[in-house]
Amino acid sequence: MKVTFTQILLAALLSSMACAGTIKAQSVLEKSVTLSVKNIPLQDALKQLQKNSDIKFIYSKNSVNLGQRVTIDYQNRDLKTVLDEMLKSNGIDYEVLKGRIVLGKAEEIKAIREGRVVAAETNNSEAAVAAVPVTGKIVDERGVPLPGATITEKGTGNATMADVNGNFKLNVSDNNAVLVVAFVSFRTQEIAVGEQRNFTIKLLDDIKGLNEVVVVGYGTQKKSVTTGAISGVTAKEFEDLPVTRVEQILQGRTSGLTIAANNGQPGEGATVRVRGITSFGNNDPLWVVDGVVVDNGGIGYLNQSDIESIEVLKDAASQAIYGTRAAAGVILVTTKKGREGKPQINFAGYYGISKPARRVDLLNAQQYATLRNEASVAGGGNIVYADPASLGVGTDWQSVIFNNSAKRQNYELSVSGGNDKSTYYTSFGYLDQEGIVATDISKYKRANFRVNQTYKPAKWINFGENIGYTYNRSIGLGNTNSEFGGPISSALNLDPITLPVVTDQAAASAPVYANNPVRRNALGYPYGISSIVGQEIVNPLAYISTRLGNYGWAHNVVGNVYGEVEPIHGLKLRSTVGTKLAFYGSESFSPVAYLNASTITSQNSYNRESNRLFNWNLENTASYSRTFNKHNATILLGQGAYSDNNRYTDGVTYYNLPVDNFKDASLNYSIPAVNRVGYGSEGQIHTISSLFARVNYNYDERYIVEGIIRRDGSSRFGSNFKYGTFPSFSLGWVPTKENFWPKNDVVSFLKLRGGYGVVGSDAIADNAFLSTIGGGRNYSFGTGDTYISGYSPNAPSNPNLRWEETSQTNVGFDAVLFNDLNITFEWFKKKTSGILQYPPIPLYVGAISNPAANIGDMQNTGVELELGYRKRVGDFNFDINGNVSHIVNKVTYLGNGQKFLDGAGFQGIEGGITRTTVGQAYNSFYGYQNLGVFQTQDEINNYRSASGAVIQPNAKPGDFKWADLDGNGVINDQDRTYIGNPTPSWIFGLTFNAQYKNFDLVVFGQGQAGNMIFQGLHRLDIGNANFTTKRLNRWTGPGTSNTEPRVVDGDPNHNTTYNSKYYLEKGDYFRIKNLQIGYTLPTQLIKKAGMRRVRVYVTGENLFTFTKYSGYDPEIGGGSYSIDRGFYMQAKSYMLGVSVGF
Structure with a gap:
């Protein structure tokens, strides 16, 4: 036409x-x-x-x-x-x-x-x-x-x-x-x-993405001329999805990003790793929101509807502009701005219910009694339960703590507009979410307000501000992934014979209830106390009653103001001041309580704590852009100053209050000084001073060059290594713009690129290079009882403490095939040297603590692939986007004489369960190799060493056969080896979008593979703790099992107290994260009401998880990555929503 x-x-x-x-x-x-x-x-x-x-x-x-x-x-x-x-x-x-x-x-x-x-x-x-x-x-x-x-x-x-x-x-x-x-x-x-x-x-974009502008450090670039490895998402990809945290937006939608929920507690964040683990310490990426640096925990203040785009800087060529804090990756979040035009009002909201996505199969009362009898007899004891069948099913503790109709609602309203002189964007948001576990003590509420404004009084000047405020109030159940009690751990381990509530008058009058301050329900009946299982494993209803009313709160203000002038065409001078101001704290009451014989609170206490945090950054930049003929060049010069951890804490704890609940305790009582303990602390301020520069050049968007250099100084290092320099260089070539390239629709665009750069990290404690003095080293001279106060160095100083440095090589290409298929491929090698850590030193040095040092090197190698395909057939329009990443982590150096670093442990396991050593992935699982189950005594007798001695003389049929790796004829600590990797080597995601007339469909799935999970749902040091039903497949005689050992009190062969592959399960999974069906009302039906767009939808979240893992959830983040101690699982949710535009 x-x-x-x-x-x-x-x-x-x-x-x-x-x-x-x-x-x-x-x-x-x-x-x-x-x-x-x-x-x-x-x-x-x-x-x-x-x-x-x-x-x-x-x-x-x-x-x-x-x-x-x-x-x-x-x-x-x-x-x-x-x-x-x-x-x-x-x-x-x-x-x-x-x-x-x-x-x-x-x-x-x-x-x-x-x-x-x-x-x-x-x-x-x-x-x-x-x-x-x-x-x-x-x-x-x-x-x-x-x-x-x-x-x-x-x-x-x-x-x-x-x-x-x-x-x-x-x-x-x-x-x-x-x-x-x-x-x-x-x-x-x-x-x-x-x-x-x-x-x-x-209508669909002609060639998706090539003319899009992406956000990079201190500016923007056309996607067609970027040379770094940058992935991102825009608002249209997530604006109608019911997410509650920014991390959920990125999970499975960008390559090279491993994201795992810390737990399913409402309001909780996630563990985010950009191209794997970079250090032995902090591996959280740098989050930058509208130019303001915020810590990982601080991004919870963001409202999804306020976000315009998110870019992930994955390679050093794009990260180097952030220098010292970019080693673990950089994530740039840009919030929405107003646009010229009449005011636009947008409302979005949804309401739904959530429930546990899975349950763990536990023994019922009859099964439990049967196995307890068997274990007791095998251990030399007597029958414990004369008639297990009479006990029936017993108590299902999971049903006691789970909520199958936890509510979840979110509402967002924004107003935006402007003219050629100014624009505005203002929004309000409210989120209310209940937990699926112990809902009375698992809740989260958040209220947001944002105002973004720009002003342009003259063509050569503009200024504005981006300010977000959030208030949140959370009630947490405490232990969300711990073997040491809490509702989940107790529900998994408490015997099914104990009653949740004792309603029989005779039983309720027993001495344990009559003579102790037990917890009771609203009718006065006591919560059941187990006489079988003890320690921290208590009745979860009683535990919940001790935490009612406790809550945490936070006010956060994050924003910046900026001004920019353009005195001559192409030269822009810009100054930005950003800040994060936070006030946060908690209130809690612990009543007098008898939960069992070993879990007793003899005096009540009320604690109130408040904190103040103030971080700021100041940045000044000058950029000049010039185009002549087909030459395009931009130069950026910048200076920055940053300060964080300006923190102050004040708190007070009151004891022996004349009350028995939180509500009364929160009133202002006049408490004697002897029952009042106040405390406070002040954070050590961390500062960074920086200079940086970047040069971009391209000829006809065909030949592309970029160079970056940044020099940072940190208060965390001494004069020898206070400053670090971080350079990068990258190239790009677009052969499809060459005259020799045949004009065709097969390869309509191709860009080849590569880069190398170095970034750093100062993630170590403040003043770690100094030798600080500590007290408490008291000594008694002579034979008297008088102690003289003493002081000594906490740890030796280290004036040569220096930056961690991460160098990275990246090679990749971007291509568009048949005008419909977008492909991005990356190969990278990332090396970290001089990892900051606190290595152990000999006791004869006399130090209380280990000194900080640069002790290790680490390497990550990987490939990434992103694919996008879109098509329209008549009224049917669809697109498919997928990504997959393969990352291999390996420790390459641990310092002179350092053989290993022990990692996590688990209650009841002898020795740690993870260890870091050269040649293996960081914090790999470490333990014994079991070679199956001894079926007969002859097998035990024939398992001998080279000297002819029986290797496991105390074993019995039904016990594990342990591998004697060192060949000394004895099973001991030297026979442990590496048995699994907790970090997934494969991560992937797939999104399918379809529209037919006014109907639309979104299906999004994500997953991971290649990692093992330590399944630690059973409390090993409590012999009577309940089991999962896999113990029903135990060895009971020759040929009955070669994987599940016998049950026996005392466990003399260490079948369950040695860490081995018995506890490891594959963590592979694929999850249908979101499935949404929507309908947009016809324009002619709504335009008379002044509405531009009305869309209604139903959404299911975490609907299906395909995995062989037997625990609640194979996605386990946080400090116990891939270690399941009784993980608070993510919820399955169903929601009904609407979005309206005026």
Whole structure:
């Protein structure tokens, strides 16, 4: 279809009407511009002028000839002078319409000036016979109207254009007509009319992503000219998904990112790793929100609907601009801004219920009694339960603590708009979420407010602010992944014979209830106390009653103010001041309570604590951009100063209050000083001072070069190594722009790129390089009882303590195939040297603590692949996006003489369960190898060493056969080895989006593979603790089992107290994270109410998890990564939502 001058003119008028405020033609033509070109086509010269000067040209190729070559050299001249020479000398006239410059023949421009604008061109004879009226609306993928889009009846000249709201009307010949819909930068679509009379037509980007602008450190770049490894998501990919945390937006949607929930407690965050583990210490990425650095725990203040885009800087070539804090990756979050135009009001909300996604199969009372009898007899004891069958099913403790209808609701409202002088975006949000475990003590509420504003009083100056405020209130159940009690651990280990509540009067009068301050329900009945299982494993109902009312709270203000001036074209000077101000604390009451014989609180206490935190950063940058011919260059210079951990803590604990509940304890009582203990502390301020620079150059967006250097100074190091320098360099080449590349639709775009860089980390305690003095080293001289106070160094000093440095090489390519398939591939090698840690030193040194030192090196190698495919077939439109990453971690050095570092332990296991050593992945599982189960005594007798001695003389049939790895004929600590990797080597995600007319579908899944999980649901040091049903498959005689040992009290063969693969299970899983079905109401139904868009949807979250893991959840993050101690699982949720735009 040919586009005429009149159509171009109408498009300009319509799109201009969409903006609030006007721009006078005279002010546009007075704009100062720079253009230096030599003998290039006029069309290319206009493109450069448009790119450099923020000017929009509109023209029809049928009206003007832009192939003529021009030579122009103007520096900071007004636009009118440049256009007069460049256009009028070539027979082209122009006119400014609403800030856009329309090009055309002299007579066409004259008609504009005289107001003689003709309607869109239509073939009158064909229009006269058109008898079928059709109407509709043209929008982009996000539902934003596309004014000026052309709608043509295929094979005719019968055409019209969409108005300012994207609406159109057209009479077509009959039901066999086909509509051809076209718009600049979007893919043309053909739609059969048939019986349908109203259409909502979504146009897709022509080539997805290439012209998108992505956020990089201290600026933006076109995606087509980036050379680093940058992945990201935009608002349209997640704005209607019911997520509660920013990390959930990224999980499974970007390659190279491993994300695992810390636990399922409402409001909890997630463990985020960019391209694997980088250090032995802090591995959290640097989060930067609108230029303000926030810690990982601080991003919970963000509201999903306020986010415009998120970019993940994965390689050193893109991270180096952040220097010292970029070693673990950088995640840039950009919040929404207002746009020119009339005010827009958007509301979104959902309500739903949640329940546990899985249950663990535990022994019921009869099964429990049967195995207890068996274990007792095998250990030399007597029958404990004479008639196990009479006990029946017993208590299902999981049902006691689980909630199958926990509510979850979220509401968000935003107002935005602006004109050519200022814009605004204001939003409000409220989230209320109940936990699925012990709901009375598992809740989270959050309220948000945000205001983002920009001001441009003159063309050379702009300033603004981005400020977000959040208040949250949380009630946490305490132990969310611990073997030491809490509702989950107790439900897993408490015997099923004990009653939740004792309602029998005779039983309730027993001495244990009558003589102790036991916890009771609202009717006065005591909560059951087990006489079988003890220590921290208590009745979860009683435990919950001791924490009622306890809560934590936080006020967070995170934002920045900035100012920018452009004294000459291309030179921008910018200053930004950012801050995070937080007030947070908690209140808790612990009543007098007897939970069992070993869990007793003899005096009550009430604690109130408050904290204040203030972080700030100041950054000044100067950037200069210049385009000449096809050369494009930008230089950035910057200076930064940062301060964090300005923290103050105040608290007080009261004892022996005359109350028995939180509500009464929170009142202001006059408590004697002897029963009041106050405390406080002040954080050690951490400061960084920085200088940085970046140079970008590309020729015709074909050859691309970028270089970065940053120098940081940190208060955490001494004078020897206070400063570090972090450089990077990267290259890109787009062969599809070469003349030799054949023009085809098979490979429509290809960019090859590679880079190398170094970033750093100062993630060590403040003043760790110094030798601090500690007290408590008291000594008694002579034989008396008088002690003299003593002081000594806590640890030796280390003046040579220096930065961790992470170097990274990255090679990759971006490609578009068949105009439909987007491919991004990355290969990387990341090496960390001088890892900061506290290695053990000999006791004879006399230090209380270990000194800080650079002791280790680590390496991560991996590949990443991202694929995106989109297609439209008639009214059916779909896209599929997937990503997969493979990452291999290995420790390569541990310092002179250092053989290993022990890691995590588990109650009841002899020795640790993880260890770090050279040649293995960080914190790998470490234990014994079991070679199966001894079936007979002969097998035990025949298992001998080289010397002929029986290796396990005390074993019995049904016990594990342990591997004698050192060959000394004895099973001991030296026979332990590496038995599994807790870190997944594969991570992947898949998203399917489909639209059919007004219906839409989103299916999103993600998963991981290649890791093992330590399944530690059973409390090993409590012999009578309950088991999972896998113990029903125990060895009971020859041939009955070769994987599950016998049950026996005392466990003399260490079947369950040695760490081995018996506890390890594959952590592979794939989860349907979100499934959403939506419907957008037809425009004609809602426009009379002043609404732009109304969409309703239903969503299921965590619907299906495909895994062989037997625990609650294979996705285990937090401090016990891949160690399941009774993990608070994620919830399965069902929600109904609506989004409305006015």
